[in-house]
Amino acid sequence: MDQGNLYDMRKDYGVRELREEDVNPNPYDQFEEWFKQAVKTEGSEANAFTLSTIGEDGMPEGRVVLLKFYGEDGFTFYTNYNSRKANDIESNPKAAMTFYWRTKEQQVRIKGIVSKVDPIISDEYYKERPLGSRIGAWASPQSQIIPNRSFLEEQYKEFEDKFNSSVEIPRPEYWGGYLIDPTRIEFWQGRSSRLHDRIVYEKDGDIWKTYRLAP
Numbered sequence: 001m002d003q004g005n006l007y008d009m010r011k012d013y014g015v016r017e018l019r020e021e022d023v024n025p026n027p028y029d030q031f032e033e034w035f036k037q038a039v040k041t042e043g044s045e046a047n048a049f050t051l052s053t054i055g056e057d058g059m060p061e062g063r064v065v066l067l068k069f070y071g072e073d074g075f076t077f078y079t080n081y082n083s084r085k086a087n088d089i090e091s092n093p094k095a096a097m098t099f100y101w102r103t104k105e106q107q108v109r110i111k112g113i114v115s116k117v118d119p120i121i122s123d124e125y126y127k128e129r130p131l132g133s134r135i136g137a138w139a140s141p142q143s144q145i146i147p148n149r150s151f152l153e154e155q156y157k158e159f160e161d162k163f164n165s166s167v168e169i170p171r172p173e174y175w176g177g178y179l180i181d182p183t184r185i186e187f188w189q190g191r192s193s194r195l196h197d198r199i200v201y202e203k204d205g206d207i208w209k210t211y212r213l214a215p
């Protein structure tokens with residue numbers, strides 16, 4: 001296999017630094033500060049993160065999903081409650097989130113306890129989604145084996161016809177949000193010569209304690 005110049009593919013970071021005296025004592029405020037900057041520079045998918053879960057077989061698995069809300073309660077994403085990730089969460093309600101913001105040379109790692117969001121909140125968000133996404137939630141048995149692409153397109157057409165005259169498309173009861181209540185949040189800033197900055201917030205009762213890790 002010709003792997004090109006894989007051995008030489010690397011970048012020396014150094015756009016900015018992360019000092020203890022600069023981080024906000026509240027990790028949510030710190031997240032917001034970085035996230036808002038990332039939205040400006042990364043474009044529309046600064047909210048994309050890798051969600052890692054543990055399966056019933058004890059094996060980890062990651063996939064990208066979109067952050068749809070954050071606040072002092074935690075971080076919310078939306079998905080199909082019958083999906084593989086949802087099955088993982090049902091058997092082990094612990095998950096990790098990893099954001100990588102290339103333009104800022106930043107990584108944020110969050111781990112925490114997962115729960116379903118209130119159905120009323122899922123309803124509110126579902127209503128705001130584009131029509132195609134709302135129908136798509138009905139049409140796709142996410143993570144299930146399907147015979148072919150046409151199956152999906154036929155399902156979509158069926159639900160499109162079904163909801164054609166509806167004033168409001170109801171949210172499928174198997175689709176909604178999950179909230180990750182963090183116990184640990186790490187902010188990573190790329191620095192020169194691999195001497196990166198890593199500041200961790202860890203929950204100790206109601207208090208967030210912070211410390212620095214070696215890169």
Ligand SMILES: Cc1cc2nc3c(=O)[nH]c(=O)nc-3n(C[C@H](O)[C@H](O)[C@H](O)COP(=O)(O)O)c2cc1C
Binds near residue numbers: 065066080084085
């Ligand atoms: C940029 C991007 C954003 C995505 N956002 C979501 C999302 O918000 N929710 C979701 O269920 N899947 C999303 N997906 C698809 C997931 O990565 C994954 O394929 C799907 O959720 C099925 O995963 P599972 O079988 O492990 O449950 C996204 C994929 C990409 C690449």
